Amino acid sequence: MVSKSKKISFGFFQTxxxxxxxIKIPKFEVAKSSDITPIPPLENxxxxxxxxxxxYPPYVYARIIYNREEYEYIYELLEPPLTEEEEEILWDxxxxxxxxxxxNWKIMTRKDKEQYLVDSVDSFLRSREIKIDKISKQKIMYYxxxxxxxxxxxxxxxxxERVEDxxxxxxxxxxYIFHKKYQSMKTKLMFNDDDELNSFVVYISQKCGKQISVxxxxxxxxxxxxxxVQATYGREVTTRGAxxxxxxxxxxxxxxxxxxxxxxxxxxxxxxxxLMVEQGESAIVIGGPACGKTSTLNAFAMFIPPAAKIxxxxxxxxxxxxxxxxxxxxxxxxxxxxxxxxxxxxEIDMYDLVRAALRQRPNYIIVGEVRGRETYTMFQAMAxxxxxxxxxxxxxxxxxxxxxxxxxxxxPRILMTAxxxxxxxxIVRIRDTIGRRITQVVENVGxxxxxxxxxxxxxxxxxxxxxxxxxxxxxxxxxxIMTMKNLTHNEMMEEFERxxxxxxxxxxxxxxxxxxIWKYINEYYRDPVGTAEKIRAELEEVE
Numbered sequence: 001m002v003s004k005s006k007k008i009s010f011g012f013f014q015t016x017x018x019x020x021x022x023i024k025i026p027k028f029e030v031a032k033s034s035d036i037t038p039i040p041p042l043e044n045x046x047x048x049x050x051x052x053x054x055x056y057p058p059y060v061y062a063r064i065i066y067n068r069e070e071y072e073y074i075y076e077l078l079e080p081p082l083t084e085e086e087e088e089i090l091w092d093x094x095x096x097x098x099x100x101x102x103x104n105w106k107i108m109t110r111k112d113k114e115q116y117l118v119d120s121v122d123s124f125l126r127s128r129e130i131k132i133d134k135i136s137k138q139k140i141m142y143y144x145x146x147x148x149x150x151x152x153x154x155x156x157x158x159x160x161e162r163v164e165d166x167x168x169x170x171x172x173x174x175x176y177i178f179h180k181k182y183q184s185m186k187t188k189l190m191f192n193d194d195d196e197l198n199s200f201v202v203y204i205s206q207k208c209g210k211q212i213s214v215x216x217x218x219x220x221x222x223x224x225x226x227x228x229v230q231a232t233y234g235r236e237v238t239t240r241g242a243x244x245x246x247x248x249x250x251x252x253x254x255x256x257x258x259x260x261x262x263x264x265x266x267x268x269x270x271x272x273x274x275l276m277v278e279q280g281e282s283a284i285v286i287g288g289p290a291c292g293k294t295s296t297l298n299a300f301a302m303f304i305p306p307a308a309k310i311x312x313x314x315x316x317x318x319x320x321x322x323x324x325x326x327x328x329x330x331x332x333x334x335x336x337x338x339x340x341x342x343x344x345x346x347e348i349d350m351y352d353l354v355r356a357a358l359r360q361r362p363n364y365i366i367v368g369e370v371r372g373r374e375t376y377t378m379f380q381a382m383a384x385x386x387x388x389x390x391x392x393x394x395x396x397x398x399x400x401x402x403x404x405x406x407x408x409x410x411x412p413r414i415l416m417t418a419x420x421x422x423x424x425x426x427i428v429r430i431r432d433t434i435g436r437r438i439t440q441v442v443e444n445v446g447x448x449x450x451x452x453x454x455x456x457x458x459x460x461x462x463x464x465x466x467x468x469x470x471x472x473x474x475x476x477x478x479x480x481i482m483t484m485k486n487l488t489h490n491e492m493m494e495e496f497e498r499x500x501x502x503x504x505x506x507x508x509x510x511x512x513x514x515x516x517i518w519k520y521i522n523e524y525y526r527d528p529v530g531t532a533e534k535i536r537a538e539l540e541e542v543e
Contacts, residue, residue: 035135036142037061037080047074053162059142060156064182075177075187077156080139089132090140093124097148110149117144152200153189158227158248165247165290170240171197178290183434194234194241201231201242210333222316222330225249229316253320253514254298257506264292264425265438266469267507269460271499272441273300274521275477280363280387281420284370286394291427292436293391294318294368301389302514303521304364311360313353314368322514327360329353350374354381363387375409382418397422397442397456416454417447420477430467437462438469443476498532499524505535508542 036058042049046069054061061078082090097120108116121141125132132140151158157166157177165178171194174186191197201219205212208221208229217236221229226249232238256273259265265273276283277300285293298319304310312319313329321328332348350367351374357365358381367378367390382388394400400422404411424440441460448455459475462468482492502520511517524531 036139037078039063039078040081046070052078055156055160059139060159062156062160062162073182073185075179075182075185077187077189079156080142082139082143083136086132086136086140089125089130090143093121093140093144094147096120096124097144113149114145117141117148152203153191154246157187157189158246161248161251163248165245167243167245168197169243170238171242173240191241197242198234201233201244204229204231204244204246220316222249226251226317226320228318247318249318250295250320252512253302253322254295255512255514255517256299256302256503257510257512257517259296259299260503260507261510262436263430263467264296264436266460267500267503268471268496269438269441269469270300270503271496272459272475272477274303274499274503275481275496276300276421277303277387279477279481281477282382282386282388282418283421283423284389284400284419285391285423285425286396286400287391287425288393288395288427291425293425296423296425296438297366297389297391301364301366302517306518308363309361310364310366311357311362312366312368313350313357313374315350316368318368319366327357327362329357351377354378357381358386364389366390369393370409372408373410375404376411376415379404379411379415379418383415395426396424397454401454413452413454414447417444419444422456428462428464430464437467445476495528498528501532501536501539505539508539 037060039052039061042065044067046067048066048068049063050066050073051064052061055077059080063076063078065074065076066072067074097117100120105113105116118141121137121144124130125137146152146155154166154175157163157175162180163177164180167176167178168191169176171191173190175189175191176184176186178184191200201212204223205219205221207223208219210219210221212219212231212233214234214236217233219229219231219233223229228247228249229244231242231244233242235241256270259270260267283300285297287293298321301310301319301321304321304323306323307325308323310321310323310326311329312321312326313331315331317328317330319328331350331353332346350370350372354365354367354374354377358377365378365381365386365388367374367388369391370378371392378388378390392400392403394403401413401416403409404416405413420443422440422442422444423438424442425436425438428435428437428439430437438460439462440458443457443459445455445457447453457474457476458472459477460469460471463470478492478496481487481495482489487495502524505511506517506520511520520531520535
């Protein structure tokens with residue numbers, strides 16, 4: 001394992017840039033994982049190895065350790081260990097690269113960067129007549145690519161698809177992660193001094209296309225890969241040193257199948273979402289921080305027809321849809337001080353994006369999170385027939401109404417009747433574990449003028465003791481469909497149950513590819529009864 005820490009600075013560039021896709025070490029034959037990254041013994045007798053899994057074999061692995069003394073899980077990143085000779089060669093190569101990298105580096109493509117590094121390493125070894133074996137060369141090349149194109153010491157965490165959030169709270173403090181299986185846990189990684197951490201924070205800001213400094217020490221941005229970043233510089237606003245929090249971007253769109261597989265929703269709820277989206281009903285997902293609101297929104301947005309026009313708007317990019325007819329918009333910070341309008345020159349906020357979206361004739365509008373005056377415009381769009389989906393920080397219908405009615409949103413209660421559905425999601429305790437659950441799906445039925453109260457109907461509710469979602473027996477959405485299509489109650493329930501069984505089939509077969517999901521949806525629209533019967537027959541065989 002590389003133990004040295006070295007700040008690289010060349011010209012305008014203090015750190016390195018990573019390409020948009022996963023890096024493959026070029027031109028080298030891959031050896032066995034045990035030859036490159038062996039699993040070392042545990043150094044503490046109180047440690048117990050729980051799990052070891054590959055992240056980027058044969059180079060990077062993760063080991064989950066349980067500390068019996070402290071009763072906590074620890075995340076250990078395993079990378080290729082280097083001998084003293086290999087480490088010396090690596091730092092000599094870096095020293096040479098620091099002086100030879102061109103100013104064109106920043107605009108070079110990923111392949112060009114990889115090829116440049118490969119050629120540079122080969123040239124360095126050849127010019128100095130250094131003879132090393134194939135394994136040593138692979139290990140050295142891994143660290144060169146990691147440190148000049150990747151995310152340096154946290155590159156393995158960025159690559160790990162089981163890691164959702166990465167958090168550094170200052171100098172000399174272990175980096176913490178939020179793991180899909182083990183929840184919040186500390187790692188064995190940390191930044192040891194201010195220079196190293198400040199340099200890395202500057203690097204993160206460059207990846208976001210922004211600047212961070214003593215004069216402007218707070219950063220909010222998104223990297224080229226879509227990872228959401230919040231960072232602070234130095235000890236200007238955070239007294240223990242620079243900090244950063246990275247929320248990893250999910251490369252593949254979050255699907256309805258995963259909602260059920262993770263227990264967040266039931267097949268019945270997903271079938272309800274299918275009907276909701278098909279009928280063009282608006283919805284808002286509410287809940288606390290990191291409870292999975294955007295993932296749920298992303299999942300039921302999969303039911304939007306492939307050809308429908310979608311316009312989305314966010315502060316930082318989180319929504320990931322497979323649709324081609326989709327305009328993803330993000331806000332932009334301005335330059336200089338705020339003008340009389342309250343915005344800096346060139347600033348584009350959520351209000352601007354929502355107004356622009358209404359001129360683009362979308363079938364569906366998605367607002368990543370509502371918190372300001374754009375919400376009023378969004379509700380006006382709902383009232384004029386635009387199907388709109390969004391998220392909001394609130395833990396109940398009452399708290400949502402209070403947020404909407406008061407500054408800075410100031411949305412009159414009568415306008416809230418345009419919102420058809422409210423999905424309440426929370427982080428909850430399920431026996432000995434923590435999980436994300438949709439606790440209620442609520443229909444907004446109407447408005448009572450005498451009491452000035454919204455009339456609501458709970459369609460689904462989560463029972464904590466049994467960890468199950470219950471259908472409460474009545475849905476106004478079902479009544480609307482029955483009236484529109486002239487269906488009896490039994491026919492409506494048959495329609496609902498057919499869709500539920502299709503969702504159950506996706507879960508049993510672990511169908512996560514959106515193209516497969518769309519295929520089944522289109523088949524169902526062509527022949528609802530035949531498609532459902534075929535899937536039910538296959539379900540019986542599986543079960």
